[in-house]
Amino acid sequence: MAKREFPLEKTRNIGITAHIDAGKTTATERILYYTGITHKIGETHDGASQMDWMEQEQERGITITSAATTAQWKGYRVNIIDTPGHVDFTAEVERSLRVLDGSITILDAAAGVEPQTETVWRQASEYNVPRIVFANKMDKLGADFDMSVKSLHERLDANAHAIQMPIGAEDTFEGMVDLIEMKAYLYDEDKLGSEWDTVEIPDDLKDEAQKRHDELIEAVADVDDSIMDKYLEGEEITKAELKAAIRKATLNLEFYPVLAGSAFKNKGIQMMLDAVLDYLPSPLDVRPYKATDPDTGEEVELKADDNKPFAALAFKIMTDPFVGRLTFIRVYRGSLESGSYVLNATKDKRERVGRLLQMHSNHRKEIEEVFSGDIAAAIGLKNTTTGDSLTDPKHPLHLESMEFPEPVISVSVEPKTKADQDKMNNALQKLAEEDPTFKAETNPETGETIISGMGELHLNIIVDRMKREFKVEATIGAPQVAYREAFTKPTKAQGKFIRQSGGKGQYGDVWIEFTPNETGKGFEFEDAIVGGVVPREFIPSVEQGLKESMANGVLAGYPLIDLKAKLYDGSYHDVDSSEAAFKIAASIALRNAAKTADPVILEPIMKVDIVVPEENMGDVMGQVTSRRGNVDGMETRSKAQLIHAFVPLSEMFGYATTLRSATQGRGTFSMSFDHYSPVPKAIQEEIIKKNGGNAE
Numbered sequence: 001m002a003k004r005e006f007p008l009e010k011t012r013n014i015g016i017t018a019h020i021d022a023g024k025t026t027a028t029e030r031i032l033y034y035t036g037i038t039h040k041i042g043e044t045h046d047g048a049s050q051m052d053w054m055e056q057e058q059e060r061g062i063t064i065t066s067a068a069t070t071a072q073w074k075g076y077r078v079n080i081i082d083t084p085g086h087v088d089f090t091a092e093v094e095r096s097l098r099v100l101d102g103s104i105t106i107l108d109a110a111a112g113v114e115p116q117t118e119t120v121w122r123q124a125s126e127y128n129v130p131r132i133v134f135a136n137k138m139d140k141l142g143a144d145f146d147m148s149v150k151s152l153h154e155r156l157d158a159n160a161h162a163i164q165m166p167i168g169a170e171d172t173f174e175g176m177v178d179l180i181e182m183k184a185y186l187y188d189e190d191k192l193g194s195e196w197d198t199v200e201i202p203d204d205l206k207d208e209a210q211k212r213h214d215e216l217i218e219a220v221a222d223v224d225d226s227i228m229d230k231y232l233e234g235e236e237i238t239k240a241e242l243k244a245a246i247r248k249a250t251l252n253l254e255f256y257p258v259l260a261g262s263a264f265k266n267k268g269i270q271m272m273l274d275a276v277l278d279y280l281p282s283p284l285d286v287r288p289y290k291a292t293d294p295d296t297g298e299e300v301e302l303k304a305d306d307n308k309p310f311a312a313l314a315f316k317i318m319t320d321p322f323v324g325r326l327t328f329i330r331v332y333r334g335s336l337e338s339g340s341y342v343l344n345a346t347k348d349k350r351e352r353v354g355r356l357l358q359m360h361s362n363h364r365k366e367i368e369e370v371f372s373g374d375i376a377a378a379i380g381l382k383n384t385t386t387g388d389s390l391t392d393p394k395h396p397l398h399l400e401s402m403e404f405p406e407p408v409i410s411v412s413v414e415p416k417t418k419a420d421q422d423k424m425n426n427a428l429q430k431l432a433e434e435d436p437t438f439k440a441e442t443n444p445e446t447g448e449t450i451i452s453g454m455g456e457l458h459l460n461i462i463v464d465r466m467k468r469e470f471k472v473e474a475t476i477g478a479p480q481v482a483y484r485e486a487f488t489k490p491t492k493a494q495g496k497f498i499r500q501s502g503g504k505g506q507y508g509d510v511w512i513e514f515t516p517n518e519t520g521k522g523f524e525f526e527d528a529i530v531g532g533v534v535p536r537e538f539i540p541s542v543e544q545g546l547k548e549s550m551a552n553g554v555l556a557g558y559p560l561i562d563l564k565a566k567l568y569d570g571s572y573h574d575v576d577s578s579e580a581a582f583k584i585a586a587s588i589a590l591r592n593a594a595k596t597a598d599p600v601i602l603e604p605i606m607k608v609d610i611v612v613p614e615e616n617m618g619d620v621m622g623q624v625t626s627r628r629g630n631v632d633g634m635e636t637r638s639k640a641q642l643i644h645a646f647v648p649l650s651e652m653f654g655y656a657t658t659l660r661s662a663t664q665g666r667g668t669f670s671m672s673f674d675h676y677s678p679v680p681k682a683i684q685e686e687i688i689k690k691n692g693g694n695a696e
């Protein structure tokens with residue numbers, strides 16, 4: 001048996017989250033550089049980045065895939081789970097947040113908190129992820145550290161406090177004062193940030209530094225009783241006490257330490273790494289992961305412990321051109337040796353773990369065993385998909401899984417040559433295995449292949465990957481909105497199916513009460529049959545029949561969602577009743593119900609954030625309204641306005657071009673799916689007509 005290399009308390013599983021372009025990739029690379037893994041500093045704008053290994057990521061300059069990378073710092077193991085910054089990939093962000101223990105939020109110090117920072121911050125809060133903040137780009141024109149800290153309070157309502165004070169800003173940014181140690185760090189420009197001088201605080205900064213140090217102590221006293229007592233008594237608070245109190249409050253999500261730096265100019269990265277060790281949790285500090293015992297239904301808390309039965313979550317599937325299918329796992333409990341068997345408790349299948357790998361940004365290390373708290377990649381798992389529980393075969397457990405949003409946008413794809421059809425289907429299947437927010441299906445009537453995802457960029461990247469990794473050239477159709485259908489009124493309906501044709505006939509008869517379900521609650525089926533009027537063996541067929549016909553909708557062929565169905569009456573025939581007959585009866589009941597349930601078509605509504613120069617405000621607001629959008633709020637950002645709006649996805653196609661021409665290229669926007677809402681009646685009719693709908 002291999003020995004654990006790093007004790008649990010010296011392990012950190014962290015993510016780095018940021019608004020697009022705040023400098024996440026640059027900061028990650030500097031971390032890898034200073035922790036000794038890479039020996040060359042790659043600039044993202046040169047396309048030589050280590051983390052962004054996928055070709056089109058380099059071209060687009062954005063990070064798409066969460067790669068888990070292992071680094072070492074001062075005797076600690078730091079696993080970095082990369083998270084994407086683009087809103088089309090929020091599912092990736094959520095997936096990473098689920099398996100990491102702490103996170104670094106990177107801000108552009110010239111912009112402070114930006115729209116995407118808010119989204120990711122909220123997600124991190126939902127998953128109880130403690131955070132430290134790195135105000136990056138202190139060297140940039142307009143960099144303002146205090147504004148950045150203030151924006152954390154104002155825009156995120158976060159109890160964030162500076163533990164450093166930058167020395168200089170913009171092109172005079174030289175280093176920082178450590179407000180805990182009360183020392184200054186001055187960087188040597190020529191040494192690429194690998195060396196700095198620790199010196200006494202320069203005289204002209206002493207007063208300001210002291211003032212900020214006192215403010216920090218007050219802020220910590222506010223969240224820590226023992227510090228408060230000492231503070232009130234006028235007793236000295238040691239550095240160790242201060243740090244311990246900050247750690248405790250950070251782990252409790254009551255405090256967010258803020259640091260300053262410039263990834264690009266190689267400043268502040270080492271202090272940020274120190275802060276990761278000092279203030280972010282080890283796997284022992286996080287609240288235990290929840291699981292349920294599938295046999296007893298009992299809830300189990302998974303505390304990190306190597307001596308207990310193995311339990312891990314598969315959080316990411318990747319196809320690697322060299323080693324094949326990699327399953328990234330986070331081990332919550334126990335340990336696992338390569339070559340051994342695990343139970344995929346979600347799919348109830350035994351799987352053999354052939355090899356175990358630890359991923360570094362530019363090489364992989366084969367390991368013999370993984371321990372609780374570790375993140376690693378397993379090779380050999382054939383049936384495992386994202387979100388599955390992998391456990392000791394003798395101790396099956398269902399780990400709390402992840403929920404992924406349903407795709408909101410679709411396009412048809414067609415291979416350039418007919419001969420490529422099989423290759424394309426294979427490629428799409430592989431890509432769908434990797435990405436739970438991406439779906440591919442073939443329309444049985446037209447034979448067309450339809451792919452669906454979270455946004456136009458998401459689908460473009462899929463098609464791009466198909467070309468590069470699977471060598472399939474494909475053309476794509478115009479984007480289509482993934483509409484849904486829903487009942488709006490409760491109703492009861494009968495479905496009766498009788499066929500008499502010579503020998504054995506068919507007989508199924510059901511009465512079902514339908515009620516609209518709460519948004520997002522999906523389909524719920526209730527069996528309320530008494531006295532055996534529908535025999536038990538046919539009841540699952542009724543549920544199945546409903547599910548199948550809901551998939552094809554009642555108005556225009558879009559999936560019917562959020563519905564409760566209660567089977568409360570029916571009848572059967574001793575000889576002629578069958579599962580098939582009850583399935584058909586159920587679908588007839590659904591069609592009948594549609595006549596009185598006032599069904600509607602729902603469309604995805606996007607949350608859109610638009611940043612525009614002051615002088616274009618009027619035009620842009622007009623664009624939002626003419627696209628059936630609602631403005632939800634406005635904020636002033638230095639010399640620009642930020643408009644929050646909700647706009648139907650169908651109205652957002654091609655918006656990038658419209659915005660660009662209205663603002664001479666200065667406006668930017670981001671959007672993400674927010675909710676489904678009924679389309680106006682006139683549009684509903686148009687959609688039904690276009691689809692040759694089945695409404696009456």
Ligand SMILES: Nc1nc2c(ncn2[C@@H]2O[C@H](COP(=O)(O)OP(=O)(O)OP(=O)(O)O)[C@@H](O)[C@H]2O)c(=O)[nH]1
Binds near residue numbers: 085138262263
């Ligand atoms: N002036 C300055 N520019 C920086 C700094 N850090 C990063 N940049 C630049 O900002 C741009 C974006 O940096 P990235 O590291 O790619 O940002 P990112 O957050 O990973 O971006 P996405 O992957 O698109 O989310 C690049 O041109 C960097 O060179 C910094 O500290 N100062």
